[in-house]
Amino acid sequence: MGDLRNIDIRYLENKRFFDRWAKTYDGGHLSSWFQHTQNIAIDLLNLQPDSKVLDVGCGTGFAVCRLAEKLPKGRACGIDLSPEMIGKATAKIRDQIKERIEFRCASSCKIPYPRGFFDNVMCTNSFHHYPDPIRSLREMQRVLKPGGELLILENAPDRCMYTWIWDRILRIFERGHVRYYTCAELGQMLRFAEYDDVELRYVARQFMKMGKICGSIQVWCCKKPNSNERESYRYANR
Numbered sequence: 001m002g003d004l005r006n007i008d009i010r011y012l013e014n015k016r017f018f019d020r021w022a023k024t025y026d027g028g029h030l031s032s033w034f035q036h037t038q039n040i041a042i043d044l045l046n047l048q049p050d051s052k053v054l055d056v057g058c059g060t061g062f063a064v065c066r067l068a069e070k071l072p073k074g075r076a077c078g079i080d081l082s083p084e085m086i087g088k089a090t091a092k093i094r095d096q097i098k099e100r101i102e103f104r105c106a107s108s109c110k111i112p113y114p115r116g117f118f119d120n121v122m123c124t125n126s127f128h129h130y131p132d133p134i135r136s137l138r139e140m141q142r143v144l145k146p147g148g149e150l151l152i153l154e155n156a157p158d159r160c161m162y163t164w165i166w167d168r169i170l171r172i173f174e175r176g177h178v179r180y181y182t183c184a185e186l187g188q189m190l191r192f193a194e195y196d197d198v199e200l201r202y203v204a205r206q207f208m209k210m211g212k213i214c215g216s217i218q219v220w221c222c223k224k225p226n227s228n229e230r231e232s233y234r235y236a237n238r
């Protein structure tokens with residue numbers, strides 16, 4: 001019970017933190033870094049013109065707007081815990097893409113879409129804020145079609161000392177930050193959450209780039225298993 005309460009408090013703290021940050025998120029000193037990393041993620045996604053794609057922790061909607069332009073017959077959706085972030089994202093919807101774009105305020109552990117709705121789910125620069133990461137990974141898996149693709153882009157503290165130190169500082173001073181995961185840990189979590197074809201697709205360490213002194217990222221791609229057997233076993237035994 002105590003643990004659950006702690007988790008609820010972390011969500012609340014995250015929401016408050018990002019509601020405040022939403023006002024300056026676009027145009028802030030890190031915004032070109034965030035856009036740069038979201039572009040890396042989008043380029044790695046396996047997209048078809050009619051794909052339905054979800055961005056979890058979409059922030060002010062940069063990636064979702066880009067996806068809507070790339071998917072003439074598809075759908076680009078974004079969810080975020082922060083109503084202020086979603087407000088900023090919604091304000092960016094232009095007439096040309098409004099039929100195929102949607103933003104909703106929601107948490108990674110309760111995604112407001114039916115089972116098997118999406119072809120691709122992506123999550124960039126957001127996973128380290130999740131108080132119950134495995135539950136979030138399972139929820140992302142629920143909304144994916146069998147064989148659908150999950151892409152996670154995160155910082156990589158084992159690839160850069162600066163990121164490792166920054167993680168320690170954030171753990172003390174930023175209540176919304178849970179922790180950065182090493183490449184080995186994130187891969188292990190994806191396997192534990194029962195994804196298939198778990199693959200580290202991109203690792204980079206970059207100095208003095210896009211407003212950051214130094215940054216390191218890891219990008220993981222994996223798939224929801226094609227067979228529903230494992231999933232129905234899990235749900236039957238809950």
Ligand SMILES: C[S@@+](CC[C@H](N)C(=O)[O-])C[C@H]1O[C@@H](n2cnc3c(N)ncnc32)[C@H](O)[C@@H]1O
Nearest residue numbers: 018034057059080081082107108124125126129
């Ligand atoms: C650093 S921003 C990243 C935004 C965007 N994905 C990007 O790459 O620039 C992290 C975002 O994750 C959102 N977030 C944090 N915890 C969340 C959760 N549990 N569920 C959904 N969104 C969450 C925050 O509100 C914030 O907008």
